[in-house]
Amino acid sequence: MNWDIILSTTLKAAIGVETVWYALAAIGINIHFGYTGLLNFGQSAFLAVAGYGLAVTVTVIGLPFWIGIGVGLVAAVLLAFLLGIPTLRLRADYLAIVTIAAAEIVRLIFRSVEFKSVFGGSDGRRGFSQGFYEINPYAEGTYGFWPLSFNEREMWVLTVGWVLIAIACLIVFLLMKSPWGRVLKAIREDEDAVRSLGKNVFSYKMQSLILGGVLGCLGGFVYGLATGSVQPDIFGTETTFFAYTIVILGGAARVFGPVVGASIFWVLLVLVNGLLSGAVQSGVITFMDITQVGPFRFLLVGLGLILLLVYRPQGIFGDKRELAINAR
Amino acid sequence: MRRAVIAFTAFLGGLILLLTVPAHAAAPEQSLRGTLTFQGQPVNGVKIVVTTESGQPVQEVTSNAQGTWEVPIEEPGQYKVTLDAATLPQNMAIRGGNNQRAPTVYEGNPTTVLFALQAKAADGAATPDEGGGSAFWQRAAQLTFEGFNLGLIIALAALGLSLIYGTTGLTNFAHGELVTLGALLAYLVNVPFGLHIIPAAVIAVMLAGGIGYAQDRFFWGQLRRRGTGIIAAMIVSIGVALFMRYLFLILFGGETQAYAQYNAQAGLQLGPISATPKNLISMGIELIVLIAVGFALLRTRTGKAARAVADNPALAASSGINVDRIIRIIWTGGGAIAALAGVMLGLSQNLKFTMGQELLLLIFAGVTLGGLGTAFGALIGSIIVGLFIQVSTLWIPPELKNVGALAVLILVLLFRPQGILGRRERIG
Amino acid sequence: MHAETATDRKAAALAAFKDLPHEPGVAKPDPILVVDNVVRRFGGLTAVDVGHVEVQRGSITALIGPNGAGKTTFFNQLTGFDTADSGEWTFNGRKMNGVPAHKVARAGMVRTFQLTKALSRLTVLENMRLGAQGQKGENFWRALIPGSWRGQEDRITARADELLARFKLDAKREDFAGSLSGGQRKLLEMARALMVEPELVMLDEPMAGVNPALTQSLLGHVKDLREQGMSVLFVEHDMDMVRDISDWVIVMAQGAVIAEGPPDTIMSDQRVIDAYLGAHHDAPLSESELEEQLHEAEDALEAEIQEESK
Incomplete structure (x- = not known):
């Protein structure tokens, strides 16, 4: 077994690109679900419209990179309105079904042959990240030290990604300490009570949906820019489910919960992958072949999600008394 | 309820056993295909030429002894698919006269190209005019039939989901996997063990019922007790x-597979509709099972108790109904009929580990459309969803x-959030 | 504790009611709430059908009636938590039909709930602060700049602490509301409603599920509301309590207002006795009457289930 590689990939996963974009998606879900109690199962659609907004603006229309970012953000806000207006008056489980359906609609349209000339079908779009790397301040070369070393492109994506995470966390921190955040948390507890105290619950839910959608959609940009491409199937429902797992892992309704959760999630995934692949190749494990290692990791994600909800719903660092997701 | 399901599945088995159709190898990832039949008989030796849109030749084939x-x-x-009319037997012609089709092939799916054959008009006798209008209606009829078929499968799966929701409040995102489970269990018994698909289906449905029971006994029931x-x-x-x-x-594995029996069947022409015998028999079974379940819900003690629990668990418990037992029966029955839906889906399409997952949203659509928690609403809602999906094409x-189906789901929730049969109560 | 002023306010309220006829829908000298023709149906069942009713300013008015009379549904209509099928009502002369719940509260008409809605995983203090109106920090953009709302928050906190002290919840200030006892939650809910600074407080069964020790304290607080110049409309089953604190009683049965009057005479009103005990309670019931009563009881039960399932 190659311990060097396992160690290096695992450490890289703690701060890597996957961690960054999943953390951003999870920060959005934390606002929706952790603080406001909105079961938005369509988070992947926010990432998708942002990523595609950027990609299509740059590659198909031929506009500059920054306008693409603008288009992506506007698309995320519009999606929040489209999702929110029909559903925010409904009960939580209806909201879950509608948002997951909406996310599937978005994905199916992006991957359709019908709109292939715009969205590129199942291959997606590539070649829109040039504008981003043109302003890369890192000179060509390798940065960091063993086992953490990155090339200049990775450094640039990670720098921007972690700055975005820091900003998002700061925003969440400030808001959730404020009376605005208090209203959200109260809505999570009992929206009728909040209504009886003169707060416009619908408006706050909408604000929450937009904020979580916009912060989450940054993950779509990061994914698109890091890989230089967007594909429809990256933004499927499982992405949303993994982000939920991350939120619960790190602790719902905690500012750094999603970030810590994302880090742990990817470290575990990469570590398990490394160990199992190594064990299979060196013949230690014989009941599995190498192609089954990948699915096995996600089977563990499912198992982990069940066990977390049952035994530690407050997350690994959470305090049971402050458990935000509840027993309603 | 389970006994009824098993009985009807066995009945289905008996019917299908009467038909003997040769097995067929699994299809490649994506393809163009078709079956040529004339008055119910396969037509072989007909040349089909496939070219790209711009006319680049792809392949030439001739239909085999089964007409496929x-x-x-x-x-x-x-x-572009062209049928060489000169290679047709003397007495046949293509209905409508046009021997070229321009189908679109989608990733991972076989696309079926239809050439309907009819008797060549005798000299002097006018061929009935098959204009654009009637072609449209013929397609509409065919799609309605297929939609009904899909709707029945969705309804089977939706029934369990809806009853579980009604009795326990659980919106079960794993219900699609129960559908897959049924299909794959049947495959396991059918292919590796070599048992014919009909007994295999019966075994799969029974096993899935058992797994449904176990899921509630050892998992969901425990969670309820913990007050989750x-x-x-x-x-969860x-x-x-x-x-x-996973x-x-x-x-x-990630590949698509097919059951060993009834892979390709010659279609029957019933008026404007062409259907395979397995389709018709599947639909018969589905209808019978749905009616049986509906009857059980309305007339049997357990069924009435189940509806009472769905209506108001606390009230049901206080009037002496053993709520836990009812919920367990619903899980068992729900698991079994979801498995039956899986087998039926596997027969009409192919088997894949994501087949149930892909059906899940349609099940949700059906259940929500009919009104969450109402069994008969789920039935009607599912059939509407199935029809809508096919006819909209x-x-x-x-x-x-x-x-389209999911968009309609969202629209319905906008204007009638309680669904078609849901009671008027505030759900917001 | 407010013996002197209490008698003044109470006397004033009683004086206003003194010469009123004891008829349903009687006009009050200075009504704060005027209701006309409010109808609410659930399927075939008419849960509320109130012709005309007025609530006097500065008084404590009780709304009583047998189970399933539609009291809570009526409350829900008035406060915007459920939409009436028809009818209109004014609060302080302002039309309130079709106004959403949060705007009703902002207008000064604040309610509590039969099943208390303490926000469990917020602290008692946060529960209180939430009630304050016009908070700058509840605007998204201002929330991001703590300096812009800190000053107001301090004033709100001071007011909340004052109320908590009055309701003897100050020791629980930092506890999660979920850790309070049932009675304490009722107190918190009432205190929180006062943070809104309402003119009319609508209490839905304030005594339900409260242990007897706390009942007296709660009663005192309700009386206190009147002393501070607020009007109170409350739903209650406990007739002792109604007699003790209310200045005027409105009786509902089968969705309609059937009688009004002062608390000491209302229970001897024949219409009220009929409503509570059935019209022919002194004569033996015929088979068909029994049947009819059974149906009525079933309907009432249905309506209640409907209400609860909301």
Whole structure:
């Protein structure tokens, strides 16, 4: 077994690109679900419209990179309105079904042959990240030290990604300490009570949906820019489910919960992958072949999600008394 | 309820056994294919030429003894398919006269190209005019039939989901995996063990019922006892769905498979509709099972108790109904009929580890459309969803048919959030 | 504790009611709430059908009636938590039908709930602060700049602490509301409603599920509301309590207002006795009457289930 590689990939996963974009998606879900109690199962659609907004603006229309970012953000806000207006008056489980359906609609349209000339079908779009790397301040070369070393492109994506995470966390921190955040948390507890105290619950839910959608959609940009491409199937429902797992892992309704959760999630995934692949190749494990290692990791994600909800719903660092997701 | 399901499944088995159709090898990833029949008999030796949209030749094939032909396709997209009318037997002609079709091939799916054959008009006798209008209606009739078929499968799966929701408040995201489970269990008994699909289906349905029972006995029932909230339980069900889905992937692999029997059947022409015998028999079974379950819900003690629990668990418990027992029966029955839906889906399409997952949103659509928690609402809602999906392909590309159904789901929730049969109560 | 002023306010309220006829829908000298023709149906069942009713300013008015009379549904209509099928009502002369719940509260008409809605995983203090109106920090953009709302928050906190002290919840200030006892939650809910600074406080069964020790304290607080110039409309089953604190009683049965009057005479009103005990309670019931009563009881039960399932 190659311990060097396992160690290096695992450490890289703690701060890597996957961690960054999943953390951003999870920060959005934390606002929706952790603080406001909105079961938005369509988070992947926010990432998708942002990523595609950027990609299509740059590659198909031929506009500059920054306008693409603008288009992506506007698309995320519009999606929040489209999702929110029909559903925010409904009960939580209806909201879950509608948002997951909406996310599937978005994905199916992006991957359709019908709109292939715009969205590129199942291959997606590539070649829109040039504008981003043109302003890369890192000179060509390798940065960091063993086992953490990155090339200049990775450094640039990670720098921007972690700055975005820091900003998002700061925003969440400030808001959730404020009376605005208090209203959200109260809505999570009992929206009728909040209504009886003169707060416009619908408006706050909408604000929450937009904020979580916009912060989450940054993950779509990061994914698109890091890989230089967007594909429809990256933004499927499982992405949303993994982000939920991350939120619960790190602790719902905690500012750094999603970030810590994302880090742990990817470290575990990469570590398990490394160990199992190594064990299979060196013949230690014989009941599995190498192609089954990948699915096995996600089977563990499912198992982990069940066990977390049952035994530690407050997350690994959470305090049971402050458990935000509840027993309603 | 379970006994009824098993009995009807066995009945289905008896019927299908009467038909003997040769097995057929599994299809490639994506392809163009078709079956040529004339008055119910296969037509062989007919030349079919497939070219790309721009006319680049792809392949030429001739139909085999079963009347079928198939051309594997590398790249999804538009193709031209031409039937060489000169190779048709003397007494036949293509209905409508046009011997060229321009189908679109979608990734991972075989696309069927239809050439309907009819008797060549005798000299002097006028061929009945098959204009654009009647072709449209013929297609509409065919799609209505297919939609009904799909709707029945969705309804089978939706019934369990709806009853479980009604009795326990659980929105079970793992219900799609119960459908997959049924299909794959039947495959396991059918292919590796070599048992015929009919007994295999019966065994699969029974096993799935048992697994449904065990799921409630050892898992969901325990969670209820711990007082797990419905939101938490919903997320747990996502965990269960992921777990089962990847377990299937590990055990079954990512490829599409087919059952050993009834792969390709010659179609029957029933008026404007062409259907395979397995379709008709499947639909018969589905209808019978649905009616039986409906009857059981309305007339038997257990069924009435189940509806009472769905209506108001606390009230039901205080009037002496053993709520836990009822919920367990519903899980058992729900698991069994979801499995039956899986087998039926596997017979009409192919088997894949994601087949149930892909059906899940349509099940949700059906259940929500009919009104969450009402069994009969789920039934009607599902059939509407199935019909809508298929018939909408008259106007929208088939790959987007699910988009239409899901969009309608959202619209319904906008204007009548309680669903078609739901009671008027505040759900916001 | 407010013996002197209490008698003044109470006397003033009683004086206003003194010469009123004891008829349903009687006009009050200075009504704060005027209701006309409010109808709410659930399927075939008419849960509320109130012709005309007025609530006097500065008084404590009780709304009583047998189970399933539609009291809570009526409350829900008035406060915007459920939409009436028809009818209109004014609060302080302002039309309130079709106004959403949060705007009703902002207008000064604040309600509590039969099943207390303490926000469990917020602290008692946060519960209180939430009630304050016009908070700058509840605007998204201002929330991001703590300096812009800190000053107001301090004033709100001071007011909340004052109320908590009055309701003897100050020791629980930092506890999660979920850790309070049932009675304490009722107190918190009432205190929180006062943070809104309402003119009319609508209490839905304030005594339900409260242990007897706390009942007296709660009663005192309700009386206190009147002393501070607020009007109170409350739903209650406990007739002792109604007699003790209310200045005027409105009786509902089968969705309609059937009688009004002062608390000491209302229970001897024949219409009220009929409503509570059935019209022919002194004569033996015929088979068909029994049947009819059974149906009525079932309907009432249905309506209640409907209400609860909301």
